[in-house]
Amino acid sequence: MELSKNYIPNEVEAKWYQYWLDKDYFSSKPDDREPYTVVIPPPNVTGVLHMGHCLNNSIQDILVRRARMHGKNACWVPGTDHASIATEAKVVGMLRERGITKSSLTRDEFLKYAWEWKDKYGGIILQQLKKLGCSLDWNRTSFTMDPAYYKAVIEIFIKLHNEGIIYRGLRMVNWDPVGKTALSDEEVIFKEIDSKLYYVSYPLTDGSGSITVATTRPETILGDVAICVNPTDERYKNFVGKHVIVPIINRKIPVIADEYVDAEFGTGALKITPAHDKNDNELGKKHGLKALNTLDSEGRFTAEELAEDNPSELVLSYNGIDRFDLRKKIVTDISAINQIQKIEDYKGQIGTSERTGAVIESRLSLQWFMDMKKFIGQNPGTIDSVATDQIKFHPAKLKNTYSYWMENIKDWCISRQLWWGQQIPAYYTADGSFAVAASKEEALQKLITQDATLTINDIQQDEDCLDTWFSSWLWPMEVFKGISNPGNPDYNYYYPTTTLVTGQDIIFFWVARMIMAGYAFKDQQPFTDVYFTGMVRDSQGRKMSKQLGNSPDLLGLIDTYGADATRFGIMIASPAGNDILFDESALEQGRNFNNKLWNALKLIKMWEGRQAYEVSRETSVVNEGLGNITHDSRLTTHDFAIRWFQHRLNQVKADVDEMMNQFRLSEALKTIYSLIWDDFCSWYLEWVKPGFEQPIDKDVYEKTVAYFEELMELLHPFMPFITEEIYHLLQNKQDDLCVKQVALLQPFDKSILEAGELLKQVISALRDARNKNQLKPKESIKLHIQTESTANYKAIENILLKQVNAESISYTEATVSNTIVVAVEKDKFFIETEQKLDTGALKNELLKDLDYQKKFLESVSKKLSNERFVQNAKPEVVDLERKKMSDAEARIKTIEESLQNLI
RNA sequence: GGGGGCAUAGCUCAGCUGGUUUAGAGCAUCUGCCUUACAAGCAGAGGGUCCGCGGUUCGAACCCGUGUGCCCCCA
Numbered sequence: 001m002e003l004s005k006n007y008i009p010n011e012v013e014a015k016w017y018q019y020w021l022d023k024d025y026f027s028s029k030p031d032d033r034e035p036y037t038v039v040i041p042p043p044n045v046t047g048v049l050h051m052g053h054c055l056n057n058s059i060q061d062i063l064v065r066r067a068r069m070h071g072k073n074a075c076w077v078p079g080t081d082h083a084s085i086a087t088e089a090k091v092v093g094m095l096r097e098r099g100i101t102k103s104s105l106t107r108d109e110f111l112k113y114a115w116e117w118k119d120k121y122g123g124i125i126l127q128q129l130k131k132l133g134c135s136l137d138w139n140r141t142s143f144t145m146d147p148a149y150y151k152a153v154i155e156i157f158i159k160l161h162n163e164g165i166i167y168r169g170l171r172m173v174n175w176d177p178v179g180k181t182a183l184s185d186e187e188v189i190f191k192e193i194d195s196k197l198y199y200v201s202y203p204l205t206d207g208s209g210s211i212t213v214a215t216t217r218p219e220t221i222l223g224d225v226a227i228c229v230n231p232t233d234e235r236y237k238n239f240v241g242k243h244v245i246v247p248i249i250n251r252k253i254p255v256i257a258d259e260y261v262d263a264e265f266g267t268g269a270l271k272i273t274p275a276h277d278k279n280d281n282e283l284g285k286k287h288g289l290k291a292l293n294t295l296d297s298e299g300r301f302t303a304e305e306l307a308e309d310n311p312s313e314l315v316l317s318y319n320g321i322d323r324f325d326l327r328k329k330i331v332t333d334i335s336a337i338n339q340i341q342k343i344e345d346y347k348g349q350i351g352t353s354e355r356t357g358a359v360i361e362s363r364l365s366l367q368w369f370m371d372m373k374k375f376i377g378q379n380p381g382t383i384d385s386v387a388t389d390q391i392k393f394h395p396a397k398l399k400n401t402y403s404y405w406m407e408n409i410k411d412w413c414i415s416r417q418l419w420w421g422q423q424i425p426a427y428y429t430a431d432g433s434f435a436v437a438a439s440k441e442e443a444l445q446k447l448i449t450q451d452a453t454l455t456i457n458d459i460q461q462d463e464d465c466l467d468t469w470f471s472s473w474l475w476p477m478e479v480f481k482g483i484s485n486p487g488n489p490d491y492n493y494y495y496p497t498t499t500l501v502t503g504q505d506i507i508f509f510w511v512a513r514m515i516m517a518g519y520a521f522k523d524q525q526p527f528t529d530v531y532f533t534g535m536v537r538d539s540q541g542r543k544m545s546k547q548l549g550n551s552p553d554l555l556g557l558i559d560t561y562g563a564d565a566t567r568f569g570i571m572i573a574s575p576a577g578n579d580i581l582f583d584e585s586a587l588e589q590g591r592n593f594n595n596k597l598w599n600a601l602k603l604i605k606m607w608e609g610r611q612a613y614e615v616s617r618e619t620s621v622v623n624e625g626l627g628n629i630t631h632d633s634r635l636t637t638h639d640f641a642i643r644w645f646q647h648r649l650n651q652v653k654a655d656v657d658e659m660m661n662q663f664r665l666s667e668a669l670k671t672i673y674s675l676i677w678d679d680f681c682s683w684y685l686e687w688v689k690p691g692f693e694q695p696i697d698k699d700v701y702e703k704t705v706a707y708f709e710e711l712m713e714l715l716h717p718f719m720p721f722i723t724e725e726i727y728h729l730l731q732n733k734q735d736d737l738c739v740k741q742v743a744l745l746q747p748f749d750k751s752i753l754e755a756g757e758l759l760k761q762v763i764s765a766l767r768d769a770r771n772k773n774q775l776k777p778k779e780s781i782k783l784h785i786q787t788e789s790t791a792n793y794k795a796i797e798n799i800l801l802k803q804v805n806a807e808s809i810s811y812t813e814a815t816v817s818n819t820i821v822v823a824v825e826k827d828k829f830f831i832e833t834e835q836k837l838d839t840g841a842l843k844n845e846l847l848k849d850l851d852y853q854k855k856f857l858e859s860v861s862k863k864l865s866n867e868r869f870v871q872n873a874k875p876e877v878v879d880l881e882r883k884k885m886s887d888a889e890a891r892i893k894t895i896e897e898s899l900q901n902l903i
Numbered sequence: 904g905g906g907g908g909c910a911u912a913g914c915u916c917a918g919c920u921g922g923u924u925u926a927g928a929g930c931a932u933c934u935g936c937c938u939u940a941c942a943a944g945c946a947g948a949g950g951g952u953c954c955g956c957g958g959u960u961c962g963a964a965c966c967c968g969u970g971u972g973c974c975c976c977c978a
Binding site for chain 1: 914916917931940944978
């Protein structure tokens with residue numbers, strides 16, 4: 001079969017993914033193996049694949065594929081999140097394009113559009129995950145609004161309400177005037193902005209002067225109910241208890257004192273607007289002040305609550321003006337009456353909506369909350385499990401972040417003024433009393449006990465729906481129907497899950513709440529390990545964003561480089577827990593790696609038809625410094641190569657195991673990469689490679705194929721497609737790499753590995769000497785070796801000959817004149833060549849080396865002559881230093897002899 | 904304002920229990936090679952004030968203190 005010049009991934013990848021699906025390799029059923037369960041962090045149902053998903057899901061696939069090959073029953077559950085606010089925003093946008101406003105639709109009509117949207121776009125991201133090679137169990141695909149899941153969410157709401165954890169209350173909430181909904185604290189992103197500090201004077205009612213207040217929000221002035229100063233502030237001592245007039249509205253308000261006020265900020269006097277600021281609201285409550293709301297749900301002015309002030313024409317003319325326009329207008333109007341003293345530039349922080357980006361308003365609103373202190377108090381495992389590493393965080397530093405948040409947790413606002421989501425199961429009567437129940441009928445049963453005349457038509461369900469995260473926190477349980485059908489065999493087998501892989505940015509939104517749910521509803525941790533990925537940034541460290549246009553088109557990248565190369569590129573650049581700087585050159589490296597593998601395959605396939613037993617294998621085995629080496633045949637060199645690579649492979653497998661257990665995926669991949677590229681291709685294959693059109697020994701061939709297979713096995717979780725392809729092209733296989741079970745780790749012999757390293761070192765040194773003396777690669781040399789252990793070199797003569805392009809090797813006891821001298825450890829190598837030598841350059845090299853060695857010797861002997869070192873240091877450390885010293889001395893001697901030889 | 908983290912080659916990062924030479928890797932750079940698997944390649948090389956200062960120790964990239972700069976989280 002003819003293999004293409006370079007590896008072409010596209011067809012290969014599509015072919016194998018379909019093949020794996022046809023063989024049903026990714027589907028999992030409970031059996032007597034140990035489960036390895038991973039639930040995907042469900043992407044937004046309308047989302048498309050981006051770099052973050054790519055990183056995240058590559059990691060999950062690596063872990064899952066590896067577990068599958070290591071005897072575990074691997075189950076990776078796919079699915080999507082209904083993403084209440086994000087999806088609703090998209091649907092509203094789509095309707096707007098069609099000229100339909102949300103307000104013109106009934107709830108049912110709107111939901112019909114939303115489901116249409118979901119059905120049309122909902123599967124896209126899952127299809128994209130297939131392109132990436134993700135080995136998800138598609139039979140288990142879940143959605144947070146599936147009927148059973150929906151029911152489970154409602155059930156949990158009712159349960160927590162019955163337990164008094166969920167309550168309804170009028171509270172200050174974070175209000176998104178664009179999404180027109182309340183948000184949780186976690187959905188508010190604080191941003192630093194350039195704003196202005198306005199100094200506004202409020203005249204005293206007794207005419208004795210005025211008090212100046214610094215504010216960043218003059219548009220809320222009409223809701224002011226007091227001025228507050230610090231009681232220790234001498235400047236304002238005489239003002240406390242007096243009254244001032246609010247500009248424009250002319251309301252009379254008191255000057256009060258409270259320690260909360262920071263005398264250093266602004267003028268030291270604070271205006272209190274309880275309806276529009278959380279802290280003001282607290283102060284308002286404390287001092288018995290009224291809250292006057294002056295903004296509507298869309299952030300526009302409303303005078304509705306200002307009737308008592310007999311608002312003027314001017315005030316009424318503000319009605320309907322947006323808060324930011326109002327700010328300018330009010331500043332102009334206060335300026336006109338000379339009550340703006342100055343305006344300063346100010347760097348301030350504002351909260352914005354995570355989803356719509358709108359500036360958040362603090363707003364008094366009747367919402368549903370979860371009493372988190374009480375909830376966590378009942379489920380201490382939530383905090384303890386992470387502190388005691390029963391749930392292990394990778395990187396562990398996030399444990400602190402987690403526990404700090406847990407210990408300072410605030411109540412969770414779970415209601416949203418949206419339609420796309422689980423509708424809150426509370427039912428109201430006309431007089432405002434309500435019951436929480438699974439259905440309208442049940443609610444009626446409850447309400448009827450208070451008012452026997454009620455009928456089903458008299459009650460109405462809460463219009464609002466629940467925070468998306470109030471459904472996603474059940475994800476690891478409910479994908480196995482753990483809430484809707486507890487005790488079912490799947491749930492018993494797969495839950496708790498094994499590893500969760502997710503972004504650091506949703507540690508509070510999601511991870512923390514899943515842990516709570518785990519302890520609250522099953523009294524168990526939901527997973528044992530959490531691997532937190534960083535954020536994917538561009539090569540300059542900037543966040544990827546649509547505005548910057550720096551987020552690459554992932555599917556385009558997969559088309560260009562292949563999924564394997566894309567996975568490689570993103571994994572090689574992502575040390576655990578750090579942000580990853582994405583650079584397309586990493587994908588190029590991945591593609592080149594594909595090509596390297598492909599060419600190694602081509603080389604080995606060339607040998608396939610040229611196998612022969614060339615020399616009898618009946619040879620003596622002698623135990624020498626290089627391990628057990630067979631002597632005196634062409635094959636002896638191959639025996640060394642084969643033995644060395646076997647041990648090297650065993651060693652790397654053990655290393656990789658260790659790294660994978662510690663979730664050091666990037667390092668594991670680097671290690672495998674280097675094993676394949678350097679040890680296998682650059683060294684091993686060159687060592688066993690027969691001459692041009694020469695046959696290869698059958699045993700060597702078979703060993704080489706077996707090694708290549710093992711390498712593919714090791715690499716498969718990282719680069720599933722090309723490894724499966726090569727596995728099948730190497731020789732006809734009945735089984736598939738995807739589900740191959742790996743063998744147990746084998747021990748390795750250090751002395752053989754050291755011998756291999758020495759050989760590499762000698763070859764490199766000789767090549768370096770050739771290079772420095774400008775010997776053409778084609779120019780053959782004669783090599784003379786001066787050594788005490790001739791046998792060691794006899795065993796690898798053929799490798800040496802080939803690798804340094806020597807035509808002969810001989811052994812000598814004396815120095816050989818007129819040659820290039822190379823010293824490695826205690827051995828000397830003389831390169832005899834036709835070419836005229838530049839002894840000056842040679843001499844310089846040797847002198848440089850000599851200088852280095854002498855300085856080194858000096859530092860070691862200094863250390864050893866320090867009595868305190870010899871007394872205090874561990875004996876093995878001292879011994880090591882002694883060995884260093886004697887090695888350095890020997891080497892200096894060698895170099896000095898070589899120098900003499902030159903002259 | 905509170906908390907956490909980071910600073911090592913041009914870039915991205917290893918360096919785990921303080922001692923494996925005078926600190927490593929990948930990428931990038933430079934030199935030489937179209938050597939019959941691979942130029943998407945091969946063979947080599949150069950490149951470091953381990954952020955500054957002070958301390959502990961026989962010994963510090965590593966531990967402690969301090970300064971500087973950057974990042975993240977929370978309010």
